[in-house]
Each structure stands twice: as structure tokens, then as C-alpha cells.
Amino acid sequence: MASEPAPAQPPRKISLPVSVVTPSDVGRLVHELEVLENDLIQLRMQKTDNGQPKLAFSKGLERIGELNKFNLSLEADRLTLKDFLVGVRQKAPVLHISFNSEPSPLFLDKLMLWLRREIHPLVLLTIGLQPAIGAGCMVRTTNKYFDLSMRQTFIAKRPLLLEQIIPAANEVLQP
């Protein structure tokens, strides 16, 4: 008597921690999982009586496991996570953002939190440096370029600037 097949579980909603910012971060996690699988296979081949080997994970992998309630000791969870990360690496939207200086991790955490909440839950970033930007940033998406620098704000407020500058200039030029 064949057993009744288990009902198909809805796909787990997996999210990325804010510490995973760039495609490289995702790639590192995928690589770590692959290395981990290889190590486990080798350990199984050299199976001893010591029982289940103790696995060591990086902080990033631990964080994504905790966030999504994965037991990384289980192969199924590791495979699910790996498939998810490979999918993210291949399909997640990537924003290229340029700042005038290197952003701090805290800043990136806050930014990623907002981006994943407002733009896309799996969005990734590549960070660039453009010292000429000044304040703000430049954002390049797949097809567009967004100037979110203060320069653009000044351009938008040009009439106000002229209104303030012209009387000051006249005062200087005609003492």
C-alpha cells in the first residue's frame, strides 16, 4: 500500500540579511556552502566512529541561517539555501551606487534595510567611489542613471540660488 504523498509545502520565503550587500557576498556564501558540502563528502568517505562531525560556519552564513531559520547541519536546508543564493546571484536586481567616500558597514546596513524594504527584498549593491560627487550619491540601475547628489539639488534650486547670489554679488561689485 503506497503511502500518500506529502502535501507540497509552499516555498519558504527566504530573505537576505542586510550584511549581504554585494553579489560578491552572495558568491562567497555560495562558495562556502560548496566547500562545506565537499568537506562533508570527504568526511563521510573517511567515516569514523566519532559520529557526526562538527561543522563550522562563517558569521555571514550563520546570520542568514538564523534569519531564515535554517538548520545548516541539515543537508536539505543547506541545499535550499544554496539554491536560493545561486538564484539570487543570477537574478537579483543589482544597483550600482557611487559615493564620494567608502561607506561604513552601519551606513550600508541602514541603506540596505531601506532598499530591501522599499525597492526590492533581494536587491544587491555594487559600491563605487567618485570623490567628485560631493554630498549624496549616484545610482545606476539596469537602464537608468540617477543623480542623487547635492549638485542635482542645487540645480533644482537654481532660481533660489540666483535670487540669493545676485544681490550678494552686486553688493560686492558695487561697494
Add this chain to the structure above:
Amino acid sequence: MTIWWLILILASIGSIGIGFIWLAVRIGSASKKTESDYSAEEAADRDVEHLFDATFREELRNRGRLHFEKIIGESAMFLQQDLRLTTSQLNDYMKSEITAKLQAELSNYEQSIMDAKDLAIESIQKTNSLIDEQRESLTEQVRQEIIQEKQQLILRFETNMADIINHYVMAAVGEQIDLSDQLEYILGEFERNKDAIIEDLNHGI
């Protein structure tokens, strides 16, 4: 005129001299007559000749000589006076002529100098007026170029005002504003462009 006077005086002196020579020859030829040449009348004349003997003739000759010398002396004196007068007149004439000539030449020279001076002044005035015109033209040109340059600078400033102010702000307070301080501004800008970003990402995906 003085030269003609001199020539006239010399001619009169010459004619007087010739007259005296002619008189002496006549007197000499009269004494050479021989006794055969005279007739009875000649005998009467011999008495006369006795009166006009050699002594008397010599006396007459001496008197004539003295008279001739006197006339010669007077003539020489007159000639000398005339010569002095003529010389002085000639000097005066030469002085006046030379003075007149010199004055004429000097006046011509002065006139030439004045003409040259006028010409030089006219040339200088033309040059000055030309320089003034060129200066005014150059001044106007420079003024126009300055105005044009000023307008270009203002236009360039207005065109690049955002960059200039941004650069100035960053130079002034850039080091005091780090990215953490800019987070609110950046998130605000993201919020403003959120729809466009999402739309483009969805198209890309």
C-alpha cells in the same frame, strides 16, 4: 654806378695827359725850325726868339711842368677822394647787398624752417588724431571684449553654478559631513526616485 664813375675819371685823367703830351710835342717842333725856313719876317721873329730864349722857354717849361704836376696832383687827389668815396660806397653797397641777400636767404631759410615746422606739426597732429582714433577704437573694442567676457563668465557661472556651489560647499564643510550624516538626504532622494528605480529594476529582471 660807382664803377662807371671810376671809368669816367680815369678817362678824363687819360685825356688830360694826352693833351699835355700833345702840347709838349708842338712846343718841341716849333723850336726845331731852322733859319733858312724863315724870311724877313723871320728876322723880326728872331728878336722875338731872343725874348723867348732858352732860359725863358725853360722857365715856361718848368711852369708848364709845375702846372701839369699840380693838375696831376689835384687829379690824383680827386681820384683818391673818388676812390675812397667809391670804395666806401662800394662797401656800403656790398654791405647792403650782402645784408639783403643774407636777409633774403635767411628769410627763405626761416620760411623753409617754418614750412617744415608746420608740416611736422600737421603730421604730428594727424598722427595724434590717428592715435586718438585708434585708442578710442581699441578702448571700445576692449570694453566690448570685457563686457562679452563678463557675460560669458556670468553665463558659465550660471550654467555651472550647481557644480561651483557644490564644490565650494564640499571644500568648505566636506570633511565635516560623512556619509552617515548624508543618510537621511540620500534616503529622501531614493524615496523621490523610488518608482523610477523599481520600474527600471522590474524591466531589467
